[in-house]
Amino acid sequence: MRLAAHGISYSYVPGRPVLRGVSVELAAGEVLFLLGPNGSGKTTLLECLAGLRRPGAGRVLLGDADLHRLSPRDRARRIAYVPQVHRPVFGYSVLEVVLMGRAPHLGTFAAPGREDREVAREALEAVGLLGHAHRRYTELSGGEMRLVLIARGLAQGATFLLLDEPDTHLDPRHQHRVLTLVRDLTARGLGALVTSHSPNNALHYPDRVVLLSAGRVCAQGAPEEVLTPPRLRETYGMEFVLLVGGNGHRALVPAQGRSSSSAPTGSESGADSRYLRERADSLLAARKGR
Ligand code: ADP
Numbered sequence: 001m002r003l004a005a006h007g008i009s010y011s012y013v014p015g016r017p018v019l020r021g022v023s024v025e026l027a028a029g030e031v032l033f034l035l036g037p038n039g040s041g042k043t044t045l046l047e048c049l050a051g052l053r054r055p056g057a058g059r060v061l062l063g064d065a066d067l068h069r070l071s072p073r074d075r076a077r078r079i080a081y082v083p084q085v086h087r088p089v090f091g092y093s094v095l096e097v098v099l100m101g102r103a104p105h106l107g108t109f110a111a112p113g114r115e116d117r118e119v120a121r122e123a124l125e126a127v128g129l130l131g132h133a134h135r136r137y138t139e140l141s142g143g144e145m146r147l148v149l150i151a152r153g154l155a156q157g158a159t160f161l162l163l164d165e166p167d168t169h170l171d172p173r174h175q176h177r178v179l180t181l182v183r184d185l186t187a188r189g190l191g192a193l194v195t196s197h198s199p200n201n202a203l204h205y206p207d208r209v210v211l212l213s214a215g216r217v218c219a220q221g222a223p224e225e226v227l228t229p230p231r232l233r234e235t236y237g238m239e240f241v242l243l244v245g246g247n248g249h250r251a252l253v254p255a256q257g258r259s260s261s262s263a264p265t266g267s268e269s270g271a272d273s274r275y276l277r278e279r280a281d282s283l284l285a286a287r288k289g290r
Contacts, residue, residue, distance in 0.1 A: 001028045003160045008058030020215045028191040033202040036212030042195040050081040076104035080153030082163040085145045095133040101155035123154040143174030161192045179205045199252040
């Protein structure tokens with residue numbers, strides 16, 4: 001089973017496409033990372049793949065079926081969208097938040113039954129939070145909230161998980177916990193598409209990486225083939241160095257110098273960073289003078 005975008009374009013404002021002919025395939029059983037600068041179209045692409053937005057051109061296919069021909073309920077049974085952390089107004093319990101994932105399986109106005117509770121509890125167990133089932137969701141840490149949202153996606157019974165920046169604002173241990181869980185789930189047959197701002201997580205966890213720049217796919221393939229310093233310079237407008245340890249572990253670290261010539265629109269240009277440095281220097285000088 002595959003979830004695939006074929007040449008999709010999307011515009012919020014007519015004549016200003018934020019996705020331009022994007023083709024991406026996600027297979028059941030794989031982790032695919034989607035990287036790109038802020039504003040490059042990652043969330044929009046995720047929402048098109050989830051069926052939440054309809055592309056102006058191109059098609060999204062789930063297996064052989066056109067995603068937009070399926071009912072919202074059928075889509076939700078196959079694809080779970082895991083947003084960045086959301087803070088509900090009401091003090092739902094952890095179990096209640098996970099039970100919300102059962103909505104596509106319930107009849108209109110029907111309340112979740114014993115079986116739904118069992119599925120929700122199994123999903124919480126899979127993310128290691130069954131012990132927190134009766135705590136208030138809003139009282140959890142950011143990392144635990146993300147795990148609960150993943151559990152909600154699992155309770156949905158979907159084959160594909162689309163996760164929007166699950167590694168943002170988490171300490172390294174929690175990032176590892178969340179991304180290892182995602183890997184384990186794909187080993188059980190799920191497919192996961194993960195947006196991220198971390199080239200190092202993208203080197204480490206996925207099977208494949210897609211690099212998006214200004215609404216176009218500029219590279220896709222195995223992490224070590226896609227995440228090269230020259231390509232990252234082109235995409236992010238800054239220099240990286242690839243370090244390879246004796247054990248074969250790789251890490252991408254920012255180099256000292258910055259490229260100012262190829263900074264893409266919306267990123268900090270060389271002139272901006274010079275300006276910020278000068279501002280910081282003058283503030284420090286003003287403090288010292290007090
Ligand atoms: P990313 O996730 O890579 O940061 P997004 O998909 O959120 O990128 O945004 C891509 C572009 O679309 C950006 O220029 C953003 O400002 C614009 N955009 C996103 N959401 C909306 C919206 N609801 N209305 C108008 N423009 C939007």
